Amino acid sequence: MKIAIIGAGGREHAILKKIASPEHQLFAIPGNAGMDAHCVNLHVSDTKGIVAFARQTQLDFIIVAPDNPLVAGLVDVLEDAGFACFGPRKSGAQLEGSKIFAKEFMQRHHIPTAPHRAFEDLQEASAFLAKSHFPVVIKADGLAFGKGVRVISGLEEGLAYLKALMVDHLFGESGCRVLIEECLEGKEASVLAFCDGLTLKPMLSAMDYKRALEGNQGLNTGGMGCIAPNPYFTPQIAKECQEKIFEPTLRGIQAEKLDFRGCLYFGLMLTAQGVKVIEYNCRFGDPEAQTLLPLLQSDLLAIMQACARQELAKQEVRFAPLHACCVVLASEGYPQDFEIGHVLSYPKELDICFAGVKHSAQGLCNAGGRVLSITSSAPTLQQARALSYTRIAQISLKNGYYRHDIGQL
Ligand SMILES: Nc1ncnc2c1ncn2[C@@H]1O[C@H](COP(=O)(O)OP(=O)(O)O)[C@@H](O)[C@H]1O
Ligand SMILES: [Mg+2]
Structure with missing residues (x-):
């Protein structure tokens, strides 16, 4: 088969390693110099270029790994042009592309999450903030390179951040709408799941390290390390997640006819009042992919193809007990x-x-x-x-x- 992956990072390399076989020809768009694949010099947002390449090369399967092209609807365009893909269409990717959409989705389906208010008007957001108990969390609605969320400890800091998002457009369009939400306390856990819209199969839990420096100090990064399984994610918590979060999310996806055939990432906070969803991502995390995939014993390509065909129910997803x-x-x-x-x-x-x-x-x-x-x-x-x-x-x-x-x- 001719298989292409969209993306350039460690996550994409981990996926490629897992599907590599003498039977397949692998392409990475744009990939990186360390990959054992044919790298194609196109930007991940160059939809036209990617479709043209897919046609010219007659690709059999395309894995769209990064958030930006998923949220922009690359899978919609590729599938409509006849290519089989792993990754949600635009409707499903909204779960990551708009934090306000995700919050409202959780509310509609009674999925536990921090109480919040959404704003598109600076005055209203500021007035609400003035009446809030600190700390609160302020989030840009759209994609912001993982930098759009801040824990705010006082009014002045909060007003300044609202202005940065809504007036100075620190993250462009992404910050025109904002969420202000209650600050939760607890250990964080990530659970990634394969999803084909009909079935959802969780992988092992993971714990990632976002800060640049030891002891969780320093600036936020894309991720400096990760372990799996997450030591705080007990079987009892797994059961709670299954009943209160994973199943209701899948039912919500079905009820709202979101097209989600890809990797659904649950960012969770294990609070004293139960597990709450912090966010959804519509893709593998980096470095969660590098951490989890080496433990996957089932055939990754077969799972991804089963997701694309909505046949995940029949597909085994098994991890090594390591x-x-x-x-x-x-x-x-x-x-x-x-x-x-x-x-x-x-x-x-x-x-x-x-x-x-x-x-x-x-x-x-x-x-x-x-x-x-x-x-x-x-x-x-x-x-x-x-x-x-x-x-x-x-x-x-x-x-x-x-x-x-x-x-x-
Ligand atoms: N309601 C909340 N209470 C406490 N911490 C939060 C809350 N929401 C987000 N955070 C913290 O901010 C981080 C980033 O928020 P998240 O919603 O995952 O956005 P993103 O990953 O897109 O930056 C989380 O991993 C968590 O540490
Ligand atoms: Mg996050």
Whole structure:
């Protein structure tokens, strides 16, 4: 088969590794220099270019991994042109593309989430804020590179953030509408699930590390590491999620005729009052994909095709009873300014998911904030963690840095 993945990061590399086989020809749009695939130099939002490439190459299957093209409706265009895809159509991707849509969806289907109000008028939002008990959480409605959410501890800070979103358009259109919601307390957990619109099959739970520095300090990043399963996600909590969150979400998707055939990501907060949904994503997380997929024992491509055909009920989704620990190597300075062009050296046999890398005369060099990730699996979290740190220490990059506390409880 000729299979293409849309995207360029470690998540996409992890997916490619899992579906690689001598029977398949793999393409990545645009991909990165560390991938064992034919990289096609097109931007993920170049819908016309992607459709033209798909036609010219006669692709058999297309995996759309990143949020932007999913929310923009790339799958709609590709499917309408006759291509089989993994990834929700625009209607399903709204669950991530608009946080207000997602909140209202949760309300309609009685799915537990933090109480909230939505605003499109600065005066009304400011007046509401003035009467709020702090902390509150303010969220830009639309996609904002994972940076649109702030926990606000006082009125002045909140008013300034509302102005930044609604007047100064810090995140463009995405911040024209905002959510103000109650600040929840608890441990966070992520559960990703395969979904074909008729059936939803959860994967292992995961715990990600978003902050740049050890001890969850520093700025928010795309993700500096991840472990699975999440140690706080007990079987009892899993049952609660199944009944109160996963099943009602699937019924809601059906009732509202959202077309969701892809990976549905539940961002959860385990509060003393029960599990609440923080957000939905309409795709694999990065580095959740790098963490979870190595533990998947069933055939990923078969699962993805079953999702596309709405035959997931018949498809096995089985994970190894192991623990995984993923550590991300980033360029010093990320998520702000960093230098690029430093050469990477690493043992050739090391299993690496590459992200921000490009070719140079001396081999691969860093070209982005998150450069690569290493995932290990073992019978215990401690063993998986120890293995990942032994492995990542074998990689040298002049301005590389990574957190040393991934998986340390
Ligand atoms: N209601 C809430 N209470 C407490 N923390 C929250 C709440 N909503 C979001 N957060 C925190 O902000 C982070 C980002 O929010 P989220 O809704 O997941 O947006 P995004 O991932 O798109 O930036 C969450 O992982 C969580 O740590
Ligand atoms: Mg999130």
